Amino acid sequence: MNAEHNAEATRQKILDIAAEEIHLHGFQACNTSEIIKKAGISKGALYHHFSSKLELGYAVVDEVFVPHQMAMWQPVMASDDPIAAMIAFFREALAGTTCECISKGCPLNNLAQEMSPVDEGFRLRINATMSRWRKGISQALKRGQEEGLINPDIDTKRTAIFLIACIEGAHGLAKNSQEVEMFSECLHGIVDYLKRL
Numbered sequence: 001m002n003a004e005h006n007a008e009a010t011r012q013k014i015l016d017i018a019a020e021e022i023h024l025h026g027f028q029a030c031n032t033s034e035i036i037k038k039a040g041i042s043k044g045a046l047y048h049h050f051s052s053k054l055e056l057g058y059a060v061v062d063e064v065f066v067p068h069q070m071a072m073w074q075p076v077m078a079s080d081d082p083i084a085a086m087i088a089f090f091r092e093a094l095a096g097t098t099c100e101c102i103s104k105g106c107p108l109n110n111l112a113q114e115m116s117p118v119d120e121g122f123r124l125r126i127n128a129t130m131s132r133w134r135k136g137i138s139q140a141l142k143r144g145q146e147e148g149l150i151n152p153d154i155d156t157k158r159t160a161i162f163l164i165a166c167i168e169g170a171h172g173l174a175k176n177s178q179e180v181e182m183f184s185e186c187l188h189g190i191v192d193y194l195k196r197l
Contacts, residue, residue: 011049013039018056019064023107026114027057027122054121061125065107069129077136082144083194086163090187097180105175109168134160141197150197159197166190 017038021030032053036046050056079085104110108126115122137160144150170186 007049010039010041010045014041014046014049014056015060015064019060019107022057022060023104023110027111028114030057032056054119057115058121058125061108061111061122061129065111066125066129069108070132073133073136077133077140079140080143080147081149082137082140083150083197085140086194087191090191094184094187097183099178099180102174102180102183103178106168106171109171130164134164137163154197163190163194166193 014035018030018035021035021038025031030053032043032046035056036043039046046056050059073089076082076085076089108129111122112126112130116126117123134157138156141150141154141156141159145152145154145156166186167190170183170190173186174180174183
């Protein structure tokens with residue numbers, strides 16, 4: 001049992017360090033030697049858990065980035081008042097945003113831009129996550145309509161797509177400008193839009 005626990009702890013450590021490296025440098029520039037060094041393991045230990053860098057990259061998406069993204073948005077997607085929930089989410093996000101956060105950008109958006117054109121495995125994983133996110137926001141907006149909190153005339157699916165495009169665009173603009181103020185302006189613009197729904 002102890003050996004199993006240690007193996008799982010080692011695997012998780014590799015995933016966490018790889019996630020940091022991929023978020024910071026991108027998948028293609030991510031160096032497995034650096035992951036091995038930071039994890040304090042041998043090359044054999046890395047390849048015992050992951051047969052290739054690509055398998056490790058997929059595991060980072062499936063086991064680190066996607067669960068984090070879904071957990072972060074779950075309160076909004078589960079809310080009967082998604083407008084209030086999103087506004088609260090953005091206010092909290094702004095309060096915790098640092099220059100380091102801005103410089104890294106959104107990990108899934110980064111990978112979508114970098115890897116979707118060159119690797120179908122990454123593209124499919126990220127697309128499935130974005131689809132779940134869109135569906136969750138759309139369903140929440142629909143519930144908001146049923147509660148009489150949101151304009152009944154809006155197309156919830158189209159609005160969910162637009163909101164996610166705005167959010168991911170905000171990450172991209174802020175990352176490019178390297179300014180927290182740019183991210184703040186983008187999120188305030190999204191909040192202004194939400195208030196009109």
